[in-house]
Amino acid sequence: MPETPVIAIDGPTASGKGTIAQRVASTLGWHYLDSGSLYRIVALRALRTGTDLGDGGALAALADGLAPRFESGRILVDDEDLSDAIRTEEAGNAASRAAAQPLLRAALLGLQRRARRAPGLVADGRDMGTVVFPDAVLKVYLTASVESRAQRRHKQLIEKGFSAIISDLLRDLAERDARDMQRAEAPLEPAKGALVLDSTRLTIDETVAAVLEAYRRRVAA
Numbered sequence: 001m002p003e004t005p006v007i008a009i010d011g012p013t014a015s016g017k018g019t020i021a022q023r024v025a026s027t028l029g030w031h032y033l034d035s036g037s038l039y040r041i042v043a044l045r046a047l048r049t050g051t052d053l054g055d056g057g058a059l060a061a062l063a064d065g066l067a068p069r070f071e072s073g074r075i076l077v078d079d080e081d082l083s084d085a086i087r088t089e090e091a092g093n094a095a096s097r098a099a100a101q102p103l104l105r106a107a108l109l110g111l112q113r114r115a116r117r118a119p120g121l122v123a124d125g126r127d128m129g130t131v132v133f134p135d136a137v138l139k140v141y142l143t144a145s146v147e148s149r150a151q152r153r154h155k156q157l158i159e160k161g162f163s164a165i166i167s168d169l170l171r172d173l174a175e176r177d178a179r180d181m182q183r184a185e186a187p188l189e190p191a192k193g194a195l196v197l198d199s200t201r202l203t204i205d206e207t208v209a210a211v212l213e214a215y216r217r218r219v220a221a
Helices: 017-028 035-049 056-063 089-098 102-113 128-132 146-159 166-182 204-220
Strands: 006-010 031-034 069-071 074-077 121-125 138-143 195-198
Touching: 006 017, 006 128, 006 204, 017 031, 017 121, 017 204, 031 035, 035 056, 035 074, 035 089, 035 102, 035 121, 056 102, 089 166, 102 128, 121 128, 128 138, 138 204, 146 166, 195 204
Parallel strands: 006 121, 006 138, 031 121, 138 195
Antiparallel strands: 069 074
């Protein structure tokens, strides 16, 4: 097992991977990386500055020197709290488009890998197990039906005070899934040897328990 172990949890939008990854990290006493927030931060910067989401070089420049701080569940960039701003559907769709740019992915790779610190890291995203941490001790591909993901996303948005329509979310999720899975650079797919876990009918506690049990079996082996 690597000196500083990583559990990589990948999966489509609203599959619950962020919640699961945070719970697993907390249980193990490890660090947590929300890689998707990095793309969302860059996408939000692009939207605010009118930067073309198809211009990889310009997006990479926006990512230059990015140093977000994750404090008590909040995401701070240059002392601005972006926790809610990056969770809008507009920011999410923009992030999905921006993430297809190889230059941006390359610009963020080092930042993501530097999150690996003792005693361990739980990282969630779309290419954590395939590209960023190919030596992860455990790779998980967390998925759920698009209907259940839309319902979860709707609940999240309503709780944050955003308006949302289920039919629109279903369409947006399907489109985002297609972009993420069909992009040429680091497409969304299960890593080789990954535990594929469908959480459609599982509670959060049950899903966390399944990931922890899989990790303990890997360590024991």
